[in-house]
Amino acid sequence: MKKKYAQVGTGGRAGFYYEAIAGTYQETSELVGFCDVSQTRMDYANKIISEKYGHVKVPTYFYTDFDKMLDETHPDVVIVTTVDRVHDQYIIRAMDKGYDVITEKPMTIDEKKAQAIVDCQKRTGRSLRVTFNYRYAPHNTKLRELIRDGVIGDVFSVHFEWLLNTKHGADYFRRWHRNKYNSGGLLVHKATHHFDLVNFWLNTYPETVTALGSLNFYGMKNAEKRGIDHFSYRYHGDPNMKKDPFAIDLEGNEKLKALYLDAEADSGYIRDRNVFSDDISIEDTMGALVHYHNGVIMTYSLNAYMPWEGFNVVFNGSKGRIEMKVVEQSYINAGGERGEEGALTGKTITVFPMFGKPYEVEIEEKEGGHGGGDPVLLNDLFGKPVYDEFHRAASHIDGVMSIMTGIAANHSIASGQTVSISDLIHL
Template sequence: MKKAKYALIGTGGRAEFFYGSLAKDFRETGELVAFCDVNQTRMNYANKLLVEKYEHLEVNTYLAKDFERMIEREKPDYVIVTTVDRTHHTYIVKALEAGCNVITEKPMTVDTEKCQEIIDAVNRTGREVRVTFNYRYAPHNTKIRQLIRDGVIGEVFSVNFEWALDTQHGADYFRRWHRDKRNSGGLLVHKSTHHFDLVNYWLGTEPDTVYAQGGLRFYGKENAESRGETKFYQRAYGSRNSKGDPFAIQLAENEHLKAMYLDAEIEDGYQRDQSVFGDGISIEDTLGVIVQYKNKAILNYSLNAYLPWEGFIISFNGSKGRIEVKVREQTYINSGGDKSDEGAIQEKFIQVLPMFGKPYEVEVEETGGGHGGGDPVLLRDLFGTPAEDEFRRAATHVDGAMSILTGIAGNISLRTGQAVKVDELIKL
């Protein structure tokens, strides 16, 4: 069988999840041929990991300005896009038009214009875009899909969904490039795309109308000052004020973070360790969203990024009963540790409450790997020989669009104070 050839653009924190898997587990079905990035130091470090950690040969490297030349020379079948969110569409569209299929990290993009560009490019080229929603593959989330699909609680009328980010993981979005909404679309797009996709997937429907409220309530200099906090600094590196601060990340003390970010600053000036209580944060940390879906179900959703625990609490209310779910996750700092720890399950509870029956708990067997065992299944689906999937977890560009459009509509609602009709945002 001919191996598929893969090139990857964006060798930051999320990239190793993909290239490490290709190098280690899927050598028989896939071949990694090139890295592309705006930063040569970071690509050199990715190659170093390939050789020392994965016993793989170095691959060719190209600066981002030479992206088209890379495709012309390397002729990849797939381009993996793991760049800053606001640039996803640029490389997705260029790859599609060069004859490649695309695997992209979530979110697919950050606003309606860029989303439309991707949709038009797929329609124009006939090529494929896969969006890597690993939460779909987590066994407990698949089980929820099965329970709803099988009509255990009948028709679902409403969903209450609370997502909690703790002060380790949640704070990290306010240190990185994500803190600028132009880069990430804010947490309603960058993070909540996972959650909105899950609701679309669980209920088998699409969003119709979105209304949102929220703001920056905990992080940021103004909020810290209002609480009487005075321990300010612009970034942790080189600051005595950051020592012992639980909200600071010390790049120099972590070999991996130092090599990937601190040593690479000389090229692009990107600071991975900005203060969560500094200026320049334009994303929200406290969010509430109401969504009505095309099947008339209603979602009441909240996200908070500064809580004492990490995970989600959700309830589904249907014509024949109720499902209650609580999942507590392992906290994780992006690029700061073992990828298998990401989203690892610490506590899990799924209970069905029939309308006229005795409540019962649903057991779900977790397997090894990140996100409760979902990551290895996703990677096999992407790079190996995928097994037949009755749950149809592979996500297309339409799935990617429907998830981000809930968040994009939420961002519009935050600005205008009005409910937003999703169908008016783009044309499929």
């Protein structure tokens, strides 16, 4: 019997889920409803699943009719892919009505909303899963295996730096993410991936966080420093757009046009805001010091204006050191400018034994995004899951503890103090 799914939020990230259900996993899964603020976007989603995959068009519901959708379609699972700030509303309403939930990361954006979700899960006993696809990438799984197997002994410290370039990184400053009210900032929205990976690699959770952050590159105050000699509220219709390296052309991209430009009338959402305008409230330069329950310390940095995209991470242990470097293909969300989400252009894992010769570790890749990780995740969600020795499926607790590092970091930036996770959330 097919499992039924209803999805709330049909923006750029939503297709990762509804296309998998309508396509690869149509024998085990079925879409029964879409819910969104924009009828235009829901119509586009229905067009994709019907024309591309032959899936019957599903009923659509305005966002105020979310409960009506659940009552009429009776899904087995609700998929939440909305703006981050309302994840909690739909997660809680679905679980309170007796439904399991799959949510896009981050689970939510602050400690009050996180606590409400935790309390609801305890009250209802429903399943809540957060989809961390980075866990499934072969290089990230291999790193977990090396640490688990004691290749460098006991891990004492981690240095982790993530680089977003001026293509992908700038995109967060064009979209709704630019407002911390919507996203919690990059330390929550983006770094939830990174902090979850550290929790996963080390099999532990954070204890205290000290952080700093600032807006150094984007925003109106930095426009003159960047050599910007013109300004517009948005890029669409700007005569200077073609010579502006930070502009995107919604009109010239079929998917961006369908999801955003054509949907402006009923969504009210402007997708291509100028990255040097004056209402940006998130940081583009961030650093954190994190102490974990198992005694490990981590230094972390995230910069959103780098010349290349990817990350470096090192682990220092009692028997040696592991270094991993990953260079990713840059992209614009929903822009269709790369073949697969997370496709990699280069990666190495090098082990430095305490008293031995350094060596590189082989990484086995397969077809699909994130080096073959995305198909494994999607099969876990919508297909026929197989035993996973690494236990990569992320629970609501994993979801909470990934965002709490970033939430604590936001508090630390605001207060200048070290913040204890246990003061913010009670599991």
